[in-house]
Amino acid sequence: VGTDMDDVLSYTKQNYAKPNPKYFGKAKGKNIIIIHLESFQQFLINDKVNGQEVTPFLNSLYNDKNTMSFDNFYHEVGQGKTSDAENMLETGLFGLPEGSLFSKLGSDNTFQAAPAILGQKEGYTSAVFHGNIGSFWNRDDVYKNMGYNYFFDSSYFNKTNDSSLEYGMKDKLMLSESVKYLEQLQQPFYAKFITVTNHYPFQLPDEDNDGFQAPNTDSSAVNNYFVTAHYLDNALKEFFDYLKASGIYDNSMIVLYGDHYGLSNSQNPDLAPLLGIDSNDWTDFNNSQMQKVPFMVHMKGLKGGINHTYGGEIDVLPTILHLAGINTKQYVQLGTDLLSNQHNPIVIFRNKNFITPHYTVLKDSDGNPEVFKNNTGEQVDLDQDPELKQKVAKWQNYVNTKLKLSDTINNKNLLRFYTPTGFMPIDPKTESYQNEIQ
Numbered sequence: 001v002g003t004d005m006d007d008v009l010s011y012t013k014q015n016y017a018k019p020n021p022k023y024f025g026k027a028k029g030k031n032i033i034i035i036h037l038e039s040f041q042q043f044l045i046n047d048k049v050n051g052q053e054v055t056p057f058l059n060s061l062y063n064d065k066n067t068m069s070f071d072n073f074y075h076e077v078g079q080g081k082t083s084d085a086e087n088m089l090e091t092g093l094f095g096l097p098e099g100s101l102f103s104k105l106g107s108d109n110t111f112q113a114a115p116a117i118l119g120q121k122e123g124y125t126s127a128v129f130h131g132n133i134g135s136f137w138n139r140d141d142v143y144k145n146m147g148y149n150y151f152f153d154s155s156y157f158n159k160t161n162d163s164s165l166e167y168g169m170k171d172k173l174m175l176s177e178s179v180k181y182l183e184q185l186q187q188p189f190y191a192k193f194i195t196v197t198n199h200y201p202f203q204l205p206d207e208d209n210d211g212f213q214a215p216n217t218d219s220s221a222v223n224n225y226f227v228t229a230h231y232l233d234n235a236l237k238e239f240f241d242y243l244k245a246s247g248i249y250d251n252s253m254i255v256l257y258g259d260h261y262g263l264s265n266s267q268n269p270d271l272a273p274l275l276g277i278d279s280n281d282w283t284d285f286n287n288s289q290m291q292k293v294p295f296m297v298h299m300k301g302l303k304g305g306i307n308h309t310y311g312g313e314i315d316v317l318p319t320i321l322h323l324a325g326i327n328t329k330q331y332v333q334l335g336t337d338l339l340s341n342q343h344n345p346i347v348i349f350r351n352k353n354f355i356t357p358h359y360t361v362l363k364d365s366d367g368n369p370e371v372f373k374n375n376t377g378e379q380v381d382l383d384q385d386p387e388l389k390q391k392v393a394k395w396q397n398y399v400n401t402k403l404k405l406s407d408t409i410n411n412k413n414l415l416r417f418y419t420p421t422g423f424m425p426i427d428p429k430t431e432s433y434q435n436e437i438q
C-alpha cells in the first residue's frame, strides 16, 4: 500500500459512519431492485398540473408506510450525468471534475462496486437492464469491471419501428421485455433498471400518452417534461404490478432514485409560475433547490416515513449495503449511510458548492461564497456574521478535501493497490459477462 492509499484509508476510517442497528440487515437475503428514474426531480412528487397529479403511482409509493422516502436528497453529478449518478451509487466515489468517469477511466480502473460486493459477500446475481446500446457511456466495459454478471442492453429486446425514442426503448416496453430475463436470474439478485423516456427533449408520441394534459408555459421542454414524467410513472406502476403478480415483490427491496435534473437553470424561470413563484423572483437558491431528486427505499415490512435527512447520491451505497447486512468499514466509500446516527449531512456538488441542513453555499462568478438560509431562501451577509463565515470556510475545506481525495483515488486507480479482506479483486482485463441465458 503506497502513501496515497494510506492517506485514503485513514480518511475513510475517520469518515466511516456505523450502521443503525434498527436498519442493519433488514433486507438481508432479499432481491435488490434499483430503478433509475431518468432526469426525475423531486418537485414532481405530489405535484399537480391542471388539477391532475403528474405522478400518481410514485406519489402513492412516496407516502406508503413501507417506503422510506427522503425529501432532502440531492443529485451530485457533473458532466457525466447519468453515468456519474450510476458511478456514485455503485462505487461510493464521486465522478470526475470534467467529463465522465465511465468514459475516461471505466475500461481500465479497478472497482470495488455494489454488484461485486453483494455477489461475493451474500451470493447475489447481478444484472443491468437498459434499452439503449451497450456502448453508451462505455457501459459495456464498466459494468463488467463492477462485477455485473449480466448486461441486457437494447440488443436483447424485441424492437419495432416505433418502440424506441431518441435515448432508447420506451420505458414500458423495456420494463416488460426485461421480465423474461429477470425471471431466469438466480435469487437473490441485484438488478438495475435504467429508464430513458423522461430524457430531454421529453418528446412522447401522442399514442403513448394516456391523456395527460401538459401545462402551457412558454417553454416546450418544461411542458413536455411533465408528460414524459407521467409516462414514466405509468410504466413503473405496470412494472410493480408485474413484480407483485410474480411474487418477486415479496422478497425484494426496491430502491428508486432520480439521477439528475431534467430542467436546467435556464428553463427554470419558465417553470417557476407552476411552482407558485414569480419568474422575476427566481434565484440561484431556487436553482439549487431544484437539484433535489427522489430517493426511496420500499420493502414489505420496512418501517417507512418521510425522512428529512440531508444527503445525496454518494451516500446511497453504504445505505444499501447496511440494509443488506454488509459491513462497509473496510471499503473505500466517501458517502455515509443515510440511516446512520453518524451520517454526515453535508451535500457536496461536483463544482464544490454544497448544502448543509441549514445553509446552501454557492459560489458567485468571482468564486466568493453566497450563503442562503434553507428555510427562507434569504441570503446571509457573511461580513455581518463572522462565526458563520468561519464555519463556511471550514465546511468548504471539508468539501474540497473529499472531492480531491475522490479524484486522487480515481485518477491514480488506487483501488488496485488495496483489497479489503475477503474481497476478490476484479481484473478489468479479464472480466466478462455471463449472458448465456436467453
Ligand code: GP9
Binding pocket: 080, 081, 082, 083, 132, 136, 167, 168, 194, 196, 199
Ligand atoms: C443514455 C442515457 C442518458 O443511455 O442513460 O444519459 P444522460 O444523457 O442522462 O447522461
Ligand code: MN
Binding pocket: 038, 039, 081, 082, 083, 259, 260
Ligand atoms: Mn440521465
